[in-house]
Amino acid sequence: MLDIQNIELHYGAARALRGVSLTAEPGKVTTVLGRNGVGKTTLLRAITGRHPISGGTMTWEDADLSRMRADARARAGIASVPQGREIFPLLTVQENLETGFAALPRVLRHIPDDVFELFPVLKDMLGRRGGDLSGGQQQQLAIGRAMVMRPRLLVLDEPTEGIQPSIIQDIGRAITYLRNRGDMAILLVEQYFDFARDLCDSFAVMERGQIIKAGDKAEMDEDELRGMLTV
Amino acid sequence: MTIQLSLDGVNRSFDGFKAINDLSLTVEKGELRAIIGPNGAGKTTMMDIITGKTRPDEGEVLWNQSIDLTKTDEAGAARLGIGRKFQKPTVFETHTVEDNIALSLKDNRSVWATLFDRRSEVQKTRITELLNLVKLESDRDRLAADLSHGQKQWLEIGMLLAQDPELLLVDEPAAGMTDAETMRTADLLRDIAGQHTVIVVEHDMEFVRALDCRVTVLHQGQVLAEGSLDHVSANEQVIEVYLGR
Numbered sequence: 362m363l364d365i366q367n368i369e370l371h372y373g374a375a376r377a378l379r380g381v382s383l384t385a386e387p388g389k390v391t392t393v394l395g396r397n398g399v400g401k402t403t404l405l406r407a408i409t410g411r412h413p414i415s416g417g418t419m420t421w422e423d424a425d426l427s428r429m430r431a432d433a434r435a436r437a438g439i440a441s442v443p444q445g446r447e448i449f450p451l452l453t454v455q456e457n458l459e460t461g462f463a464a465l466p467r468v469l470r471h472i473p474d475d476v477f478e479l480f481p482v483l484k485d486m487l488g489r490r491g492g493d494l495s496g497g498q499q500q501q502l503a504i505g506r507a508m509v510m511r512p513r514l515l516v517l518d519e520p521t522e523g524i525q526p527s528i529i530q531d532i533g534r535a536i537t538y539l540r541n542r543g544d545m546a547i548l549l550v551e552q553y554f555d556f557a558r559d560l561c562d563s564f565a566v567m568e569r570g571q572i573i574k575a576g577d578k579a580e581m582d583e584d585e586l587r588g589m590l591t592v
Numbered sequence: 593m594t595i596q597l598s599l600d601g602v603n604r605s606f607d608g609f610k611a612i613n614d615l616s617l618t619v620e621k622g623e624l625r626a627i628i629g630p631n632g633a634g635k636t637t638m639m640d641i642i643t644g645k646t647r648p649d650e651g652e653v654l655w656n657q658s659i660d661l662t663k664t665d666e667a668g669a670a671r672l673g674i675g676r677k678f679q680k681p682t683v684f685e686t687h688t689v690e691d692n693i694a695l696s697l698k699d700n701r702s703v704w705a706t707l708f709d710r711r712s713e714v715q716k717t718r719i720t721e722l723l724n725l726v727k728l729e730s731d732r733d734r735l736a737a738d739l740s741h742g743q744k745q746w747l748e749i750g751m752l753l754a755q756d757p758e759l760l761l762v763d764e765p766a767a768g769m770t771d772a773e774t775m776r777t778a779d780l781l782r783d784i785a786g787q788h789t790v791i792v793v794e795h796d797m798e799f800v801r802a803l804d805c806r807v808t809v810l811h812q813g814q815v816l817a818e819g820s821l822d823h824v825s826a827n828e829q830v831i832e833v834y835l836g837r
Contacts, residue, residue, distance in 0.1 A: 371768075372680075372768060373680070373681070373741070374681075374740060374741035374744065374768070375680075375681075375741045375767060375768020375769070376741070376768050376769075376770070377767075377768055396630075396795060396797070396834065397630055397631045397795050398764065398767060398795030398796070399795065519631075521836070522631070522632075523632070551836070552630065552631075552834075552835075552836040553835070553836030553837070554835040554836055554837075555835070555836075555837065556836070569771075569796060569798070570768075587831070587835065590834055590835060591825060591830070591831045591834040591835065592628060592797055592800075592809070592821070592824065592825045592830060592834060
């Protein structure tokens, strides 16, 4: 389980996270909601090790995450589907998927079958370059690439942003499948409210670098949340 | 009212993606205007076009109803009186607060004048005036590096004002500030408006509310709604966009 307590993060002197606490458990989808600029992506950067925190604690399966390098976190089972997908445009689909091998022991260095079961289009396009795929296909590739790492914590940063509705459905199905497998904690940052609401088990809403509301799905008051997410 | 800046039918694409899509917008002289909108709405591209950093593919951008801004570059826009403050504070960290302002004054910058520069009374008065305005008078002898994040942002706004711009473009000043700094920044921008035209891009809604000004909501490179914050926040389309639908 991921346990974040009271973390702070600064960009230079600017305080981007203010005492953020959050947990994510295997078999559950935790969604982080909020308007743009409130600190959602920064929170994911703190978790994946792309930016150091300046206070608080982060533990993952009883290990102290805050001192771990980003590559060590990947080996510890944390995989990320970044905003904007960050596909390697000049590598083929196959090569993009194989970049996930870097964090794996030799025996696991193959692409799991369920990647192609969830996203058959990737199988048809294995030899194509990542940069030639549509936005939606790239998003599927980014999720597939993360799955190759056999993560126990998957963080997704706005996977529906700029993606057509039919592929959003595929992505929703994939997240549900991974959640139901039960071996993975999923942290989903979203601005597409309906999508996040339908998928999540628990939620947190951020504003100005803080979590201003959190709870289980049953405690989600839609009208109240809408008020927090709109202007 | 006189029009300071007008955009008419402006288009700009990047690799087929329409960052700015038939955008039309008018800002009056002395106005304080907030621009909000979700990611990818075109806010930064719009600022880039106004400051001559990016050229539009089509459309008209007029300064004071006469000068065509699509033909100017960044230095040209600055000379016309368009000042821009980027999100990250950019001050001379190893100089004092006072010197930061002095370095930014609109003066003769030729080699000779710079080499033999003596601070005149007029300059001294102007520096004090500006430091009072940005609430850094008591910090004038401190190194800029030692200021808080919010103070650095104010100092940079002071440096922009030292150039005496007609228009200030300010990108997310409140990000990373404490609550108190955020509210002081809103006060500062309200003070500056009137004398100057101010356009602020912001995500922080408490800050936008405190600015108490006309708000433009951009979405997919166009104006989705415009009016008071209450007016735009009641707009169904705006709500849909913020819920990601």
